[in-house]
Amino acid sequence: DIQMTQSPSSVSASVGDRVTITCRASQGIRGWLAWYQQKPGKAPKLLIYSASSLQSGVPSRFSGSASGTDFTLTISSLQPEDFATYYCQQAHSFPLTFGPGTKVDVK
Amino acid sequence: QVQLQESGPGLVKPSETLSLTCTVSGGSISSYYWSWIRQSPGKGLEWIGYIYYSGSTNYSPSLKTRVTISLGTSKNQFSLSLSSVTAADTAVYYCARHSQRTGDFDYWGQGTLVTVSS
Numbered sequence: 001d002i003q004m005t006q007s008p009s010s011v012s013a014s015v016g017d018r019v020t021i022t023c024r025a026s027q028g029i030r031g032w033l034a035w036y037q038q039k040p041g042k043a044p045k046l047l048i049y050s051a052s053s054l055q056s057g058v059p060s061r062f063s064g065s066a067s068g069t070d071f072t073l074t075i076s077s078l079q080p081e082d083f084a085t086y087y088c089q090q091a092h093s094f095p096l097t098f099g100p101g102t103k104v105d106v107k
Numbered sequence: 108q109v110q111l112q113e114s115g116p117g118l119v120k121p122s123e124t125l126s127l128t129c130t131v132s133g134g135s136i137s138s139y140y141w142s143w144i145r146q147s148p149g150k151g152l153e154w155i156g157y158i159y160y161s162g163s164t165n166y167s168p169s170l171k172t173r174v175t176i177s178l179g180t181s182k183n184q185f186s187l188s189l190s191s192v193t194a195a196d197t198a199v200y201y202c203a204r205h206s207q208r209t210g211d212f213d214y215w216g217q218g219t220l221v222t223v224s225s
Contacts, residue, residue, distance in 0.1 A: 049211040053209075096142075099151075
């Protein structure tokens with residue numbers, strides 16, 4: 001199985017801050033990576049697919065990038081509704097696997 | 108707008124079989140892959156498996172011996188069956204639409220908590 005790790009596990013930030021979350025795959029997955037946002041009691045919501053493509057309806061302050069087996073989710077200017085937990089997911093091979101999550105909370 | 112809704116018992120006894128159904132509305136089940144995913148505090152998000160509208164399936168190796176995903180009796184339903192459950196199977200279970208082209212999950216149900224306890 002491909003293992004996904006995320007760092008940091010949590011980050012405290014303020015509205016307006018630039019937030020960067022990193023996800024690393026245990027082997028090459030090319031661009032087969034998605035990012036999700038999850039709020040308490042809700043299902044995950046797809047933000048980014050194919051490493052850098054913005055899902056329809058997702059604000060442009062969210063962006064994704066890739067470098068080898070490292071992937072980055074950036075929130076350019078954190079908004080109040082962005083406090084949540086973020087997960088990456090590799091879509092390269094089965095079984096599909098998720099990262100452990102990064103919680104973004106209020107500083 | 109595609110919507111998914113899980114349904115089924117919220118409490119299952121150890122060693123019994125967990126059964127859930129996902130009802131898809133606002134779109135056809137045809138031409139898509141449909142997955143089950145669960146989330147527990149101890150293991151995070153775990154993909155269980157998918158079914159294609161044709162009936163073909165793919166399961167996670169860690170659950171393969173206990174899982175069956177099938178198309179429902181109703182045209183826009185699919186189901187999950189997990190046998191011989193233990194407390195470790197306690198989780199929120201989600202159904203989701205799985206994009207075969209990009210491999211992500213673009214539509215999710217709200218999730219249903221299933222507790223395994225006697």
